[in-house]
Amino acid sequence: MSERLPGFGCHHVPTAAGWFRPDEPILWLSCTVDRDVTHVSVAGEVDLSNAHLLTELLENLVAGRAPTVVVDLSEVTFFGAHGTEALVRARKLLTGRGGRLTLHRPAPIVRRVLDVTGTLAAFEVLDRSARTPADGRHVRSCPLAGRT
Template sequence: MWLSCELSRDSSRVTVAGEVDLSNAHQLAEFLEDVVAAKAPLVVVDLSAVTFFGAYGTDALLRAHRQLTERGRRLTLRHLSPVVRRVLDVTGTLAGFEVIERTSVRVAGRGAARRVIPAHTGS
């Protein structure tokens, strides 16, 4: 699993990639606790590059959501990978999250921006 974070005064953006399972979900939970402590009013978690997502990952997200809600702040999940969407749906927790699937940022004179998925070539 790889974790990264971009912090600003208005929001924190966390990117999660790889496998989130029993062996490392505690690291995600601790990482999110640190992000909650940063006090941005909005925390966005990008899950587009997650390839495996277990119940402990769900627990980490639920815990962060609860901590932020108790403080009057928001957690938003962004670009759920099919694996994450399935786990959250099967566990009945998907409906409890605010989910953003598309980027709709306007670029001057060009209409809406869209997400680009890079093609991986070589070995």
């Protein structure tokens, strides 16, 4: 008896009409390490069903060697309370180890949720493009890998 299990993003879920449709991922995470800085890109929806993935990724990075984590939130389309919890937790863990967490270009929905919850002021926020730093040097942007 051989049962082939579908890969991530390849599941088929039933619709109300009884048909099956592909279940596409709603959250994309990518991570690159550049010396002492880890860049995390988040795209799509961060909600109750998947915020634990962001939490786990950030917790693993905190346990690693990178003292600075930059989280690019520019392509987030929905951001729930569990996303806020993931960022707050990672920030506490990093600062407890002498590191820092920076939010890069948070999408308007992310900024709004963090502002309403009173947590925005606790974060360092960079709104300028990674391609044009203040000192004029060229910096590679962090590509969003794994996005289909």
